[in-house]
Each structure stands twice: as C-alpha cells, then as structure tokens.
Amino acid sequence: MRIAISCIIVNYNTANFTLDCVASIFDMHQSTEAIEVIVVDNASEKKDYLLLKTKLQQENFPNTKLIRSKQNFGFGAGNMIGINAASNCEYYAFINNDTLQLTDNCLWILKEFMDSTPDAGVCSPQMLDEDKKFRSTIDHFSSLSREILKRSFLEKVNPKKYPSRKNFFHKPTIVNYVQGSFMFFNAEDFNEIGGFDTNLFLFYEESDLGLRLLKERKKYAYIFPETQYIHFKSISIKKNINILIKRELKISLLYHTYKHYGFFAHQFLLNFLRIRYGLTSIVKPKYFQLFKLLIRGAHLSESLKQKQSLKKL
Structure with missing residues (x-):
C-alpha cells in the first residue's frame, strides 16, 4: 500500500x-x-x-x-x-x-x-x-x-x-x-x-x-x-540556558525580519532592540550579553547552530 x-x-x-x-x-x-x-x-x-x-x-x-x-x-x-x-x-x-x-x-x-x-x-x-x-x-x-x-x-x-x-x-x-x-x-x-x-x-x-x-x-x-x-512543551530545552535561548530568539527574529521585510525593517528593529535591552541591562545585568550581541548585529554566525559538535555514532 x-x-x-x-x-x-x-x-x-x-x-x-x-x-x-x-x-x-x-x-x-x-x-x-x-x-x-x-x-x-x-x-x-x-x-x-x-x-x-x-x-x-x-x-x-x-x-x-x-x-x-x-x-x-x-x-x-x-x-x-x-x-x-x-x-x-x-x-x-x-x-x-x-x-x-x-x-x-x-x-x-x-x-x-x-x-x-x-x-x-x-x-x-x-x-x-x-x-x-x-x-x-x-x-x-x-x-x-x-x-x-x-x-x-x-x-x-x-x-x-x-x-x-x-x-x-x-x-x-x-x-x-x-x-x-x-x-x-x-x-x-x-x-x-x-x-x-x-x-x-x-x-x-x-x-x-x-x-x-x-x-x-x-x-x-x-x-x-x-x-x-x-x-508537554519545551521539555528538551533546559531552564538553565535561558539567556542562550533569548539570544537565539533575537538572532532568528532579525534573520526572519530581513528575509521577509527587507533591510530597513531589519535595521529599525535591530536599533529598537538595542535601545530596549541597553536600558534593560542597567537594571538586569544578566541581559548585558544580549545587548552586546545586538550591538554586534546578532548575525547567524553567532547562532547556537555554529556551536554544535559532531557526535560519534
């Protein structure tokens, strides 16, 4: 069949x-x-x-x-x-x-x-x-x-x-x-x-x-x-890597924005996020590394995908 x-x-x-x-x-x-x-x-x-x-x-x-x-x-x-x-x-x-x-x-x-x-x-x-x-x-x-x-x-x-x-x-x-x-x-x-x-x-x-x-x-x-x-929702994502997940969210979001809405929409959103997380990191220091990622542009080259190692079968 x-x-x-x-x-x-x-x-x-x-x-x-x-x-x-x-x-x-x-x-x-x-x-x-x-x-x-x-x-x-x-x-x-x-x-x-x-x-x-x-x-x-x-x-x-x-x-x-x-x-x-x-x-x-x-x-x-x-x-x-x-x-x-x-x-x-x-x-x-x-x-x-x-x-x-x-x-x-x-x-x-x-x-x-x-x-x-x-x-x-x-x-x-x-x-x-x-x-x-x-x-x-x-x-x-x-x-x-x-x-x-x-x-x-x-x-x-x-x-x-x-x-x-x-x-x-x-x-x-x-x-x-x-x-x-x-x-x-x-x-x-x-x-x-x-x-x-x-x-x-x-x-x-x-x-x-x-x-x-x-x-x-x-x-x-x-x-x-x-x-x-x-x-059951997100059982494979460990809670202790929360900030890494937030980083990946922003990398994917900015890539998606550029792909579907173009350069100017991407730049507007990137600068908006820079301001937002720059201010947030003042009162919540754990977001400072997210702010630094955005300052660098949050490119795909910084995705978790690039940090995966090969496993022996």
Missing part, C-alpha cells in the same frame, strides 16, 4: 517522550498501513540514542525508521533530514516528540479535511496541556508591528486581522500560522516552497513557513479544533 502520511518526529535527549509519542500514533489509529513514522535523533547523548534505538526495535512499530544525525542541526534541519528519508506521500505530519495523540484517527481526519479544502496548505489540531486544558495553538506572523506593539494590543485594535490567540475555535478557521508542535502539511505545497529554512536553528520556523506558503502558493494555515493533542 502506498504511504499517504509521513510523520516526522525529532528526538533530542528525550527518548522516553519520543517512544510515548510514537506509541500514541499507532494506538490512536485503527489503520496504519499507509502511515509511516520517521524518527530523527538530532545528535542526542549516546545513552539516550541507544535507549531510543533499543526500545523502538523491541516494540517493532510498523513502517517506522530511526535516523541518527551526527550533529544537532536544529528543529527545521532535523525535520528536513526526516523529509529526505520519507516516502513519496500526500501529507507530512511534523509532530513534536513531547506530544500525545488525543483524537481517534486524528491523522485520517486531518487528511480528509485537507483533501476537501483546496486553499489549505497546512493545518493543526487544537493543542492542550498535560491536564487537557486549552493551550494557544495559533499565532500572528512576526512583523515590526507585532514585535513593537505586541500581540495583545493588535488583537484589541484589529481583532479581525489578529484573532485572539486565547480563543477556543469551534470550527476550522484560517490563521496566520499554527504552532510547530503539530503541523499537517500538504506535501506538494511543502516541497514547492522548499521546506524548512535550515538557517533557522530554533524559533520563527512556523512564521517563515506560513509566509512563504501564502506568498508562493496562495495557501493558508488552518486550525482544525475537532481534533486535539497534548503538548
């Missing part, structure tokens, strides 16, 4: 979450013959990788592959490694490893929706937290107005253009983009726009994909609330 849906899951030092995620896919779907699961280990520590490999072999999940990367190339690039190993299919499901399926036959329901919605390029179920309570699943494209005026203000002054992220939608709805923890993509559209921009190590991948999908394919992102999933 031809594969219809390729599920791509990236693991980074969280093998037990990944195993639960894979198990939930097979547990919640009556028919899995046309579903494949590709797990990409993004250069985890050897102990974690061996646990993942051993348990996957023991469980013997059908149509499941494990690929080991020698280096942590980041979220987008890790997913692209999975794409390169995927079958020629109709849909890609990019699923965070810290998620669990909640809706019976979720992937087939999403496929049916996408099949019947020609202007849909990507969709997502409603995200819930580990207590099955509402969690925001949508967001607005990154832009100067979003970064300077902030989301809440934009949602108040123009709710039609900026629907509240705190809304629980009751029907399929067009949004700017859906969160990267569960993105169900039309494979043809994804391939035509070139997939993930691997210059982004972490953050803003969804905004970038959504903008390119709209510009290049005239396709939209939808939230599809009839299906739901649990997301």
